[in-house]
Amino acid sequence: MITKFSSALLLITLMVGCIDSKKNGTHSKIRQTVDSIQLVDTHEHLIPEKMRLSTTTDFFHLFKDYIRNDLLSSGMGKDIEQYILNAENPLDSRWTKFAPYWQKTRNTTYARNIMLAAKDLFEVEDINENTYRLLNQKMLESNKPGWYNYVLKEKAGIEVALLDPLAYGYPQDSTIQIQKEFFVRVKRFSDFISIDKDRIRKIEQNTNSVLNELDDLLNVLDIEIEKVAKNHEIVALKSGHAYSRAIRYEDVTHAEAENVFNKMINSPQQIEFRDETKLQDFIMLHLMRKAEYYNLPFQIHTGILAGTSHQNNISNTNAIHLSNLFPKFPQLKFIIFHGSYPYMAELGVLAKTHPNVYIDMSWMYVISPEASRSALKEWLLTVPSNKIMAFGGDYGQTVEATYAHAVMARRIVTEVLIEMVDKEYLNEQDAIYLAKRILRENALEIYNLEKKEGYYARGE
Secondary structure, eight states: OOOHHHHHHHHHHHHHHHHHHHHHHHHHHHHHHHHHOOEEEEEEOOOOHHHHHTSOOOGGGGGSSTHHHHHHHTTOOHHHHHHHTOTTSOHHHHHHHHHHHHHHHTTSHHHHHHHHHHHHHHOOOOOSTTTHHHHHHHHHHHOSTTHHIIIIIIITOEEEEEEOOOSTTOOOSTTOOOOTTTEEEEEEOHHHHTOOHHHHHHHHHHHTOOOOSHHHHHHHHHHHHHHHHHTTOOSEEEEOGGGTSOOOOOOOOHHHHHHHHHHHHHOSSOOOHHHHHHHHHHHHHHHHHHHHHTTOOEEEOOSOOSSSOOSSOGGGGOGGGGTTTTTTOTTSOEEEGGGGTTOHHHHHHHHHHOTTEEEEOTTHHHHOHHHHHHHHHHHHHHSOGGGEEOOOOOOSSOHHHHHHHHHHHHHHHHHHHHHHHHTTSSOHHHHHHHHHIIIIIHHHHHTTEEEETTEEEEOO
């Protein structure tokens, strides 16, 4: 006999089941959408595949990027680091020296990123004394043409990445050849900004010029910018000045900057840091005016610094120091890198209150998934959605790590959007729209990327 109570209970059970089914369906759609998006990776330093093919990519090649910083932080000495990264040394001996520090660091996300790459790309479930030889063999076997296409395109689902060829053997001149099927290029003008006598000689040699006066330097800088901007060789400018000084730039007159330049040229001794900073401020603002003129977004490193010891204090890298610049260059897109970690709240306020400030989450997920999850949620609650770019791998030698970073980014974006839907802040359509925006469409719009003959380039 079915009582009124049991009928009501049955009805409630059926209703809850329908609600759960609908919720699961929404979760599935969001996951499927995020997983299917062809990513625009906003920041990489990856070496060309040809360069990788000319090196020994054994087991320890996986430890050439960020994880080496955690190993050093755990107490590994530079001598051990150099020993394990030298492919000419015996593999087993290298593992013996490496293992104690690996055990100390395998909890960090830098380490988990490498472990995820090993599992997904090489079917090696863990990195330990029982698996390192197998992983070594599989790493060596992977070093063949087509590996980048497999890892970046097929596995990571990255359609195009913005390449900053800062280091790792890249030539720094404007004629550098990049793999157009994977990358578009950004450019730094670090030698012009952090100018000194040695850099003056270098610029003179590279540009076949003579720099006797400040205006000579500015004229050469203008020519170099025009060359790469008008030929559409680059899609943005980049500054990594945060590694050497506070990222606060003040107005300096031409006369003041010229006086410092002349002192630097004529004095046998190094100029004072205060004067050096004035000249840098003047040139940086000049560069920003040019970027604004050519409609080139300006990427600026803020927050955490890679490595274990630095010239600069972390407090000097807070994006809040840049706030005086945003009203001065209203048409210049300021791309604030790395979420300004650990100063994410300040960046959120800047992006919310300045139309020309954009958030870039490159590097963030492997620094801290939890901080990234929290920051992304906060930014989606406070900042217009067109101003957030949610993925940049930011690796140099290990394309495998870029793959794993992309996996982490998709997971966290999915989790954040599902949580916001479950809390009824977003609906399913909102979440899908946001996923496409922050993982792809925003970067295409901000950097004015157009697909031409099968590859991306800056639009007209």
